[in-house]
Amino acid sequence: MAAVRAASAELGFAEAAPAWRLRSEQFPSKVGGRPAWLGAAGLPGPADLACALCGRPLAFVLQLYAPLPGRADAFHRSLFLFCCREPPCCAGLRVFRNQLPRKNDFYSYEPPSDDPPPEAGASLCLQLKSGAHLCRVCGCLGPKTCSRCHKAFYCSREHQTLDWRLGHKQACTQSGDLDNTVPDHNFLFPEFEIIIETEDEITPEDVEKEDESEIVGSMGEVPEEELDSMAKHESREDTIFQNFKTKIAQEPEQILRYGRGIAPIWVSGENIPQEQDIPDCPCGAKRIFEFQVMPQLLNYLKADRLGRSVDWGVLAIYTCAESCRLGTGYTEEFVWKQEIADTP
Template sequence: MSAPMAAASVGLAELGFVEAAPAWRLRSEQFPSKVGGRPAWLGAAGLPGPARLACALCGRPLAFLLQLYAPLPGRADAFHRGLFLFCCRTPPCCAGLRVFRNQLPRRNDFYAYEPPSEDPPPETGESVYVDNFLGEAPEEELDSMAKHESREDRIFRKFKTKISLEPEQILRYGRGLAPIWISGENSPQEKDIPDCPCGAKRIFEFQVMPHLLNYLKADSLGRSVDWGVLAIFTCAESCGLGTGYTEEFVWKQDLTDAP
């Protein structure tokens, strides 16, 4: 399965959703944000090799999870910018995660200076379709949890209330904002987020929501892949990389940490 992500803004955060789209929209030259399938790499030079695309915990090859097209306004060297997230799907591990960033100026060796055409190529009529989302807990269940709740209960209820406004969201984007956690346990402190090798701090950029798991269970990744929140932190300076890919940082908060 391979499907694009649509976007909608809520306050300062931008939400991502999975929707059906023709296959040509998922090609690299269309600069897609998408879930599953194969990565539509941005720059074709300096691609991560097998060693970088292996699980840091078990050593097995990682599976492509999603990519996000996230250019930085006002940055000529990041006119095109993509983030590529991979996860381990091999039991009993299923825990390794790696994310890579690539950015290009508008004038580069791979793409035309002008934006891509909005017209489909004449040879394609293929479309990609996805399953429906499962429903979220009804509002009355959230209200019933408010009585005699612990701090952990309050954090979990706040998370559920927040996402119930748009229950089909699979991603929240807000570079420099704060993520919303599903649990009070295993949420990182500043010291837990390693600095970029360039010396700059890493800041929160986006988080993957547990609702995406509904799609993965219909895909080839299997039922053992699981999380509560995946929070991606990237270089605050989005440091220059030439045409290569640099690894950023993922913090995984498990569902088992929530009540």
Template sequence: MAAARAAELGFVEAAPAWRLRSEQFPSKVGGRPAWLGAAGLPGPEELACALCGRPLVFLLQLYAPLPGRADAFHRGLFLFCCRAPPCCAGLRVFRNQLPRKNDFYSYEPPSEDPPAETGECVRLQLQSGAHLCRVCGCLGPKTCSRCHKAHYCSREHQTLDWRSGHKQACTQSDYLDTIPDHNFLFPEFEIVIETEDEITPEVVEKENESEIMGSMGEALEEELDSMAKHESKEDKIFQKFKTKIALEPEQMVC
């Protein structure tokens, strides 16, 4: 029998800005999405919450290539959510992918060394030429009617940026190099993937069993039997999930 593949866990860590750019093919939480290319990017309609209609906010992305697929050698999965109370729903997942040989990135893996230019400037234009929204980093088909340089995904984000300073400074030549924080985005961190330490299910079950019996030593045996009989399939799945998470409490992707 073939050995089971070791599980991989994801942990969030602070990282320099250059490591979270598209050309590094990052997995990350928060900030603006690091799209691979313009083809197939979701538009404003797709990024509107189905419940409240407000723009969804980028939550995280995972680099999930498919080496066996020529068209998905580079592949990113992007998760968006609504963070406007009392809604806070509307999860959406999008895929963005490219073949290994493409017009935007090197055929070879990206360098682990920082580039000569390591500034914190946010890139709001893909290498394909597509413009992105100044507020959320998604496709920006709308532009400011005064400067014609600032791009937005929706009127709501254009209004937000206008009130946050674009009204006074949009005609300044260096203004577009500075992207204000509108508190719309989540804090940005890199997702670091590590291989889970090998722990056999038998050991985990025995450890959990000892903990349960230790904390419930005074419970009657028939009460435990009754609880077991009425345990639902969902309870068993949730218990298995908690057992798995307890091995690495700080993980956020598994």
């Protein structure tokens, strides 16, 4: 992702792509499927990726490749977003950051090729270069193993049970590579590549004002102070919502907006975080806005098709202003959810 100009945003769009372009070695930005982990060590574990509300495993939503120009320790840098998709919860959200220098233990110093590799059609790999095994269902760290074949790994008992029921029971005792027999568990979201484009400047349209006499006439004998207060609230709500509509009008298919340090756009004047609502990074630095997920992404996730009720108005992701390195693994950042119900 290119460096962001002051007060500008870059827009993300979902597009179909061949599977090889979404592998870790291509440093992808992508939606759905299994995570294409950046660093192969220090992955978030099952406890980190369990819903804080219902305790069930979170599903991978998207990852964004967002290196920091001028930062040798963040030559490669990605953000990973997860959510709970299990009804009736569908509420838990977590986001993690990982970054690597250009010279590291996992990738070539040279940029990846734009041509498909010879093994482009090869089966899914569920073991990282670090030796860590991944869950057959969700692609997250899998410390649990099938006690029968000792070849299948899982993040949780829930996913082991799901895989057993949907095919591993028959494949367990068969010889060969189990990666060739991973079924569709209906747990993953549909997979797309995220294409980034710079936003063109959009001139906001003038919002037509309501006739004040009609408002007063409909209110009856309401105290003037209360009328003023209500008018100011309605005006602010309308301005925020109109700004949101204007920003997405020219590119209605945008699924995210990126701009490290700029201001997010909100769909409503309700439930907008204040500075004290955004916790500092454990390193002591403030967190700043980095990107937001738009409601248009829900159309691509096909959540309703599976009877899920995942939804949001805006998901705003805040990350460490210093993009610190707490160890060599994945650092949790902060997500703020503005509900669709907050929308005017």
